[in-house]
Amino acid sequence: MGSDPGPDSDRGRQAVLGMVASALSFSLMGVCVKQVGGRIPAAEVVLARSLISLGLSWLLLRRAGVYPWGRRRGLLIWRGAIGTAALLCVYAALAALPLASATVLQYLYPPFTALLAWLVLGERIGKRVLAAMALGWLGVLLVAQPGGSLALAWQPVLVAVAGALFTALAYVSVRSLGQSEHPLVIVFYFPLVALPLSLPLVALNPVLPTATELLWLVGVGLFTQLGQVYLTRSLMALPAARATAISYVQVGFAAGWGWLLFGEQIDAATISGALLVLAATVVSLSQPAGDR
Secondary structure (H helix, E strand, O other): OOOOOHHHHHHHHHHHHHHHHHHHHHHHHHHHHHHHOOOOOHHHHHHHHHHHHHHHHHHHHHHHOOOOOOOOHHHHHHHHHHHHHHHHHHHHHHHHOOHHHHHHHHOOHHHHHHHHHHHHHOOOOOHHHHHHHHHHHHHHHHHOOHHHOOOOOHHHHHHHHHHHHHHHHHHHHHHHHOOOOOHHHHHHHHHHHHHHHHHHHHHHOOOOOOHHHHHHHHHHHHHHHHHHHHHHHHHHHOOHHHHHHHOOHHHHHHHHHHHHHHOOOOOHHHHHHHHHHHHHHHHHHOOOOOOO
């Protein structure tokens, strides 16, 4: 017996496409961070990103006629603070590790997100989402082992893992905020909080960027803003575990950029891992209404 998919199905498809667009934007953000990460401290990259994103967010809010200050301000500030911590960790890991490896380690966050969403939001983890996460993890492990072995310094690895945990906390916060807040308000609060938090860290070790580095820093802000807008809207329409399973596609993007732009190795294991990541997205997409 056939049925019309209806507006909910269309909204779900748009949310999935939004997650993929978010992953692409964040992968390009990683490229920009990688270009300046050897000289510009992570806190300064966060500051530049915050300045650009704050201006863009304010313009979008004014254009949409949305009240900018939100309702649940405490949670909005909390989301901004943990998002800032996540950015500091992610940017530091991107600067110290190969692009694909840093992105892979960041993708330790989906099981954290699924667990927190279950504990905090009461979201059930369906069988297909579990299968998608398993496929994604296999893909992540393969991409993390180009050439069969990968020796990474333990300090940036620990920083990347901390970034994954903070990212999971931020994702669950966004999912909760989606019940009361406009997505543009959530995006606006992120740089609003990140700006004052990053300023003291920049003051401790200021580095004057070159003209070329300034262009890359602008790219960080623009691509992060795009990624945040797509991500926030999609997280409001999808369960947190399913959304994060879909976002595994960023690993494939990062491996491609790392090979194309930075000469990072890409071999059969990397290609197989990218295919598994894509398969995780397809499995999550095919989740029926009754399996959530």
